[in-house]
Structures are given as structure tokens and as C-alpha cells.
Amino acid sequence: MNKFVLAFPIPVLETENFMLTETVSVTPEAKTLMVPGCSVQFGVVRHPASAGLSEIFKEHQEISVEAAAAIDAHKSLLFLLGEVKTADDLRMVNLAILKCFAAGATGVYMQHSGTAWTADAFREELGDAEFPMDPWINFVEGEDVLYTLGLETFHLPDLCISDKSASSDEELRDILGVAADSLFVDGLSPKSGTEVDCGDAGVFTLRAEAKNPFAKDAPEFNRQGIMRLVKKG
Secondary structure: OOOEEEEEEEOOOOOOOEEOOOOOEEOOOOOEEOOOOOOOOEEEEEEEOOOOOHHHHHHHOOOOHHHHHHHHOOOEEEEEEEOOOOHHHHHHHHHHHHHHHHOOOOEEEEOOOOEEEEHHHHHHHHOOOOOOOHHHOEEEEEOOEEEEEOHHHHOOOEEEEEOOOOOOHHHHHHHHHHHHHHHHOOOOOOOOOOEEEOHHHOEEEEEEOOOOOOOOOOOOOOOOOEEEEEEOO
């Protein structure tokens, strides 16, 4: 699945206009959307509110009682669909997400990876945007292995790493995130044998992974395959 699907809980009914900016609104009949400052065209779908939506966000991260209440108070869902082909596309879509938050959306669920962020958590994760992919990547634990989830959206294989390659789960996630950024943003080849410099964590070599944790008919299955990061030396 190369297209992304972003779902935003918003404070207006699906039969009402959602004012994205002072001059741009998403009407109930809208099928496409161009966000100011973003050249990526979005497909648009409007849905009624979903009961207990905050539970999906709680599965991904700890959220405050106030944040959960704000999400559950939404009146409808706005789905934006599209495709990112370059790092510039990604940065512009991130800015479009921030515009949705400024307009009143209380969070975003990223269907391609299963990540769910409150507005504040997304802003914090994006940070100074040094690694614009970070909010888009999810992680799945296997037997002694940590996998990324969601990189097919970027026309990339997902990545995995042995839990013996770092001292903590957070460090493993950082290594996978840096490697993903190197492939998509810096343009390194996602082929077996490519060396990826992960800073203080060391240099890793990509190796094609024969084992896939998902069945071919599962929505999580990446048709680009999986690459394992093997530390040099």
C-alpha cells in the first residue's frame, strides 16, 4: 500500500464545512483538497463520529484524560489520502497535518502504519523536523527482533534489527528511524549490501530478510520486503 490514509477527529459534523484556513474549507461534498503550502493533492472522505475513538490512540501511546476527552468529543472524521514520493513531499504533508491541528483537529491516525498521535504528541514527535519520518513509523516486536511498520508508503522495504544490537528498545527504535531516514530522505539504496551510518550506534549493513512476520494477505505485509540491519564489526 503506497498511499497513505490519515484520519483526523474534527469538531464539526460531516455535513458541515471544516474551515482549514481563513480561505480554504473542506466541504461535505469535497473529493480532493489542496492545502496552502503543500503541493501534494489529497483525496478526501468524510465520515460520522466514531464512538470510543480515544482507545485507538491509547493503544499507541499514553495520553492524558483531557486529550482522550477531546478526541472522544469529535463530531466527525476527516480522511485525507495521498502519496509521498520525495522528502519535500513528506515535509509538506507534515505541515498540512499541523494546519489540520490548528483548525481544530485533535489528533491523527495513520492507517498505513497504525500510529495514532494527539495533536500535541505529533508536534513533539516531529520536533525540529530533523527526522520528518519519525511520526509515520510504527514498530512491531518479533522474537528477538524489532520491525518497522509503514515504510511501504515510502516505496521502501521495512527494516528490522536484532534486540542484541542495542541496550534498550528506545535505542533500537532510534537506529531503525535513522536508517529509514537515510533511505528515504538521504536517498541511500534500499538494497542488500548498503551501509548505513547510524551515528553513535555505529555502521550497519542491509541484508535481505527471508522471514516476514505478516502473511501476504495481511494489511501490514510490505510487498517491498524486509531488510535486516547488521552491525559492522
